[in-house]
Amino acid sequence: MAKNVQDKVIGRICAEAGEVYARIRARKKPQMKLPLRSLANVRYRPQAGHFQLRGKNKIRTLTVNTVKTFAQSLKMLAMSKELIQTHRHSTKREAYYQAYNWGEAAFAEQEESDTVMDDIEAMLATNREQLHFRADEHGGEVAGELIVIDRDRRTKKLIEIDCAKFGSGAYSVPTVVEELEFRTAAKFILAVETKGMFERLVEEDFYDKHRCILVSMGGVPSRACRRFIRLLADRHSLPVYVFTDGDPYGYFNIYRTLKVGSGNAAHLNDFFCVPQARFLGVTPEDIIEYKLPTHPLKQVDIKRAHDAVKNDPFIQHYKPWQQAIEKMLKMGVRVEQQALAKHGLEYVAKEYLPKKLKQAKNFLP
C-alpha cells in the first residue's frame, strides 16, 4: 500500500513536470494550476464532515514576475521526487537550507519555502508528508491494544511494535505516518488532551480492561497525531472518542480541529480531519452530574464561545453543541479533566469513563 502511494505521488510530480516541458517544447508559456487557498474557496460539507475546496483555481504562468517562484516550485518538486526515491524525509527547515544551493532561486526566508511547499501540496492534491516533507513537531503518544507495523531502517524488514508492551512509557508517533500499517482488535480509540490523564489511564490499566487504544494529543493535536488517528480509525472502522477539559480551548481548539480541520487548510482536511470523532467530555452537564470543582470562565473563554456560536459553521450545524456552549456560558465556569480526581485518582477510570461509554450515542457530535 505504502508503495502505491509513493508511485502515485511520483506519477503526479512527473505529470506536472511533463506538462511544463511539453508547453515549452510547443513554444507556449509554461504554467501551473493551483487551487485557491482562501476561505472564499471553501465550504462546509456536513456529509464529508469537514471544510472542502470549492474548486476555484489560479493559473501561475511563467513571466518575469513569477520566474523565481516558478523555478522554486519546480525545484521543490524535484526535491520531493528525490526524497521519495531515496527513502528520506526532510523537515520544512531542512528543505529551506537545502535550497541554499539553488543560486538565484534560493529562499530569503523559511516562510517563502513553506509557501511554495503549501502550493505544491495543493497542486498535487496530496499532503506534504506524502511528498516526504515533515514538520518539526511531536506526533502524540500511544498505548493500548494496537500493533504498529513499520520497517526496520537497517534490515528493511517489517517490524511489529506492540503498544501494550511499554509499561509506564508509550509509543511516540513519528511525524510521518503515511507508511505505517496497523493490526488491532480494539473497540475504540480514546484521544485525551493531556499527558497527565494519559498516564493516569495507563496506570489504571484502562486500555486493557476496555480493549481500546489510548492517544495522548498533548494539547492541540499535531498533523501527525491527527493523521495517525484518521488512518487508524478508517482502516479498522474504529469509533474515536475525545476527552478534553471542559472549556472553549478543549471544545474548539482541540476537538473541532481534530474533527473538521481548519478553514485555511481546506485542501488538507481530506487527510487530517477525523470525521468519526465524537466528544465524550468533560461537558458542562458533567459538572453537575459528577459534582466537579470548577473555575470561572476567563474573558477570552467567553469571547471565544460567543464567536463560535455566531460564526463557526461547525457549531452552527449542530444544535447540541450550541446548547452545550450556552449552558457553559450560563454557568460561567470551566472544568478540567483532572477535576475528577476529587473523587479519588481511580475514579475517572473506574466510574466516570465506564459510565460515559455506556451512553456513547449521547456524545456530542
Add this chain to the structure above:
Amino acid sequence: MAKNVQDKVIGRICAEAGEVYARIRARKKPQMKLPLRSLANVRYRPQAGHFQLRGKNKIRTLTVNTVKTFAQSLKMLAMSKELIQTHRHSTKREAYYQAYNWGEAAFAEQEESDTVMDDIEAMLATNREQLHFRADEHGGEVAGELIVIDRDRRTKKLIEIDCAKFGSGAYSVPTVVEELEFRTAAKFILAVETKGMFERLVEEDFYDKHRCILVSMGGVPSRACRRFIRLLADRHSLPVYVFTDGDPYGYFNIYRTLKVGSGNAAHLNDFFCVPQARFLGVTPEDIIEYKLPTHPLKQVDIKRAHDAVKNDPFIQHYKPWQQAIEKMLKMGVRVEQQALAKHGLEYVAKEYLPKKLKQAKNFLP
C-alpha cells in the same frame, strides 16, 4: 533497587510524622525542619558539577499562623505514602483536586499545593517523583542501543522495551522514571534539541552505526528527560554529548539546564542535573569550519549572552565557554542544527557528527 527507594522514602515520611507525634505526646509544639530554598542558601560546586544547598534551615513550628500549612504538609505526606503503597502516581494538578476533600485544609490555588509539595520534597531530601508526584509534561523520546526494563501493569512482570525496534517512531519516556532499569552496550548518549534532528539521525541509521542512544529533548529538557539521562549515564558510565542550535537558547536554556540545573531548585540538582554532559555543537567555530548559513543575533540573544558572561557562575567557571560566547557576539550571528542540511540531508550523520566525535575531548565543558 526500586523497592529500596520506596522503602527509604516511606521510612523518611514515617520518621517525620513520628517526630511530630512524639513532640505532641511530650506536650511540646510540633515542628518541621525545611532547608531554605533561596539563592542565599546556594553555592556552585564545580566538583559536584552543580549548585548545592549551603545547609541553612527554617523551622516551621505549629502556631495559629502556620496551622493550615502545617496540616497541609502532614496531609501531603500521608497522600504520598498512600500513593507509594498503592503503586500509583498523582500529577500535581490531581493532588490539588484530591485535596478538595481536606475540609479547611483544602488549597485555594494550585500554587499553594505546589509550594507545599516543594517543601516536603526539600524536607525529605528527595524528588517529588520518588514521592509519586509527577508533572504533566513530556519526557522526551528515545531510540537506539538501549533496553528499558519496566513492569507490566497487568501481570506485574518485568518487560523489556528495545529502543532499537521502533522503526521511524520512538520510545516515549514516562514522566516518572525512578523505577526503570536499563541494559545497554552503547558507547555514548547523544541528546539533541529538536525532534526534526532526532528523526534525521534515526532515518540515517546513526545510532546503529555509532552504537549510541539518541534522546530528543524537545527544547529545554523536562525533569523526566533530565532524570532519565542522568540515571542512564550514571548507571552505565556513559558520556553524554549535547547537540543543539548554536544560539544562547541552546547554550544556556538547554545545555546549561541539563548540565548544572538551576539556582532556585538547588535541592533537586542532585537528581536532575547531568554533570557528565559535554557540548558537541553547533559552536561558533563550526560556522566557519563547516561554512554554515547563519542568522543575525536578536537583541534578546545579545542580552542573554552578556548577562551570562557577567553573572552566570557556570560560565564564569569555564574559560572555553567565555571564549565561545565572545566569539559568537563578535560574529553577531546564530546558527541552527538544521543548517547542516545545506550540504545535503545526510551530511550531519555522515560527516559532521563522525568528525566531531573523533575530537570529543575538545567539546565545550
